[in-house]
Amino acid sequence: xxxxxxxxxxxxxxxxxxxxxxxxxxxxxxxxxxxxxxxxxxxxxxxxxxxxxxxxxxxxxxxxxxxxxxxxxxxxxxxxxxxxxxxxxxxxxxxxxxxxxxxxxxxxxxxxxxxxxxxxxxxxxxxxxxxxxxxxxxxxxxxxxxxxxxxxxxxxxxxxxxxxxxxxxxxxxxxxxxxxxxxxxxxxxxxxxxxxxxxxxxxxxxx
Amino acid sequence: xxxxxxxxxxxxxxxxxxxxxxxxxxxxxxxxxxxxxxxxxxxxxxxxxxxxxxxxxxxxxxxxxxxxxxxxxxxxxxxxxxxxxxxxxxxxxxxxxxxxxxxxxxxxxxxxxxx
Numbered sequence: 001x002x003x004x005x006x007x008x009x010x011x012x013x014x015x016x017x018x019x020x021x022x023x024x025x026x027x028x029x030x031x032x033x034x035x036x037x038x039x040x041x042x043x044x045x046x047x048x049x050x051x052x053x054x055x056x057x058x059x060x061x062x063x064x065x066x067x068x069x070x071x072x073x074x075x076x077x078x079x080x081x082x083x084x085x086x087x088x089x090x091x092x093x094x095x096x097x098x099x100x101x102x103x104x105x106x107x108x109x110x111x112x113x114x115x116x117x118x119x120x121x122x123x124x125x126x127x128x129x130x131x132x133x134x135x136x137x138x139x140x141x142x143x144x145x146x147x148x149x150x151x152x153x154x155x156x157x158x159x160x161x162x163x164x165x166x167x168x169x170x171x172x173x174x175x176x177x178x179x180x181x182x183x184x185x186x187x188x189x190x191x192x193x194x195x196x197x198x199x200x201x202x203x204x205x206x207x
Numbered sequence: 208x209x210x211x212x213x214x215x216x217x218x219x220x221x222x223x224x225x226x227x228x229x230x231x232x233x234x235x236x237x238x239x240x241x242x243x244x245x246x247x248x249x250x251x252x253x254x255x256x257x258x259x260x261x262x263x264x265x266x267x268x269x270x271x272x273x274x275x276x277x278x279x280x281x282x283x284x285x286x287x288x289x290x291x292x293x294x295x296x297x298x299x300x301x302x303x304x305x306x307x308x309x310x311x312x313x314x315x316x317x318x319x320x321x322x
Contacts, residue, residue, distance in 0.1 A: 011211045014262040016218055020237065020286035022261075027211050182210035 001099050002083045004202035005031040006053035007185075009110065011195050015176060015186060025176050025186040028108070030097040030201055032183070034072040035089055039080065048080045049089055053198075077198055100178050100185050105204035107171040110193030114165030123163040168192040172204060215260040220283045224290045226265075228253050229298035229316055234267060234280060235288035246288050249278055252296075252316065254303040256282075268306060270314075275307060295319040 007030040015025040033051035041047055052067070052075030059067065059074045067074050070092045083089060100106070120126045120141040131138040141160070145153050170191055177186040191199060226232055234249045251269030254277070263282040268275060280287065296316035306314050 010209070013211055013215055013260070014281070015214070016261065016281075016283070016285050019239070020284060022281055022284065027214065029210070179210070179214065182213060184210045184214075186214075 001085060002049065002051070002081050002089070002095050004081045004106075004200060005095065005097065005099065006033050006051055006077050006079050007031065007199050007201050008054070009191055009193055009195055009197050009199050010184060012190065017176060023176055023188055024190075025188055026108075026191045027184050027186055028191065028199060028201060029183055030100065030185045032094045032096045034070055034075070035091050035093045035095065036067060036070045036075065036078060038086060038089065038091060040086065047083070047086050049083050049086065050078055050080050051095065053077045053079075079200060081202075097178060097180060097183065097185055100175050100201070100203075102175055102178055104175050105172050106175055106187060107169050107202045107204055108173060108187065108191045108199050109167060109169040109202070110191060110197050110199040112164045112166055112168050112192045113194050115163040117161065118163035119160045120158065123160065124158040126158075212260075218261045218283060220285075220287065223282075223287060224292055226253060226290060226292045227295065228256055228301055228303060229296035229319075231293045231296070232267060233291040233293060234278075235290070236280070237286045237288055250293070251276075251278075252303065252306065254306055256301070268303075270310075 007028045010027040010029050012024060012026050015023050017023055031053065033053045035049050036052045037050040039046060039048040039050065052070070052072070054076040056074045056076040064074065072092055072094075115122065119139050121128045121139050126141055128139050129135050129137045129142070141158075144157055144159070170189065173191070174188040175185055176188050179185070185201070193199060230253050231251065232253055235246050236249065238245055238247050249267055249269070251267040253265055254268045255266040257264045261281075261283050264279050265282055266277055266279045268277045270276070295318075297319045298316060
């Protein structure tokens with residue numbers, strides 16, 4: 001089977017599982033993805049399949065040619081996944097969320113929400129200064145080091161700056177439910193990115 | 208339709224009795240003790256209802272041996288066996304937190320039909 005799928009974050013809800021427990025889950029629209037290309041040992045030096053997700057009307061000429069072989073239209077997102085059954089998969093074949101089982105662990109990769117140029121409280125969880133009693137620096141970082149010695153600020157000192165909008169993976173999330181009728185899987189816990197953000201769902205490597 | 212809404216809808220409990228803030232209720236909760244399952248009753252006044260789909264909750268307050276006890280129930284939990292409304296009261300706010308400061312006679316609520 002393929003070890004993952006491309007999906008889209010739909011949102012979070014409180015979900016009641018069989019024993020009555022309330023579990024926070026993220027609803028992810030997982031697939032269906034189409035096999036666009038097979039990478040093989042002979043031609044590419046490794047084995048993988050390229051999956052496409054979400055159809056797209058306009059693509060440039062080189063991409064259109066790449067998609068033609070699969071014959072399933074054009075795609076907005078493409079990603080490679082590993083598989084142990086490359087011989088049984090055909091270009092153009094559709095992979096659905098049936099590859100996921102209830103109870104198994106997955107990792108979900110997405111792009112975190114961009115927070116722009118963020119201060120040190122939001123970005124690094126600093127405590128900040130006092131907001132009252134005449135204090136003038138409620139959100140300032142405070143001292144950034146000693147003076148004459150070392151006469152410089154150490155590299156890696158946590159400061160304000162750009163925060164978010166980076167690729168991030170949340171690992172070891174449990175699949176709580178698989179709902180083929182809505183094309184979604186429910187995963188326990190939070191997942192990086194905004195609603196409608198593209199995420200990669202990968203089966204957790206069992207070692 | 209949005210799958211989030213559909214999944215929430217199928218988890219909602221339409222079978223439970225409706226009640227309001229100020230009502231005195233008996234909440235029957237299923238409790239699992241080892242292998243056995245039994246039903247526990249929590250009786251008290253509803254002091255708060257929180258809106259939401261599957262995330263909705265309500266808080267029931269009672270005074271047990273002179274000690275105030277509050278319990279928060281998810282309104283759509285499958286562990287709720289049933290909810291009995293024993294009496295309704297006329298209240299003028301949606302959150303009855305002021306009951307926490309009151310004891311005995313002062314903590315009574317006016318009956319809904321009392322004029």
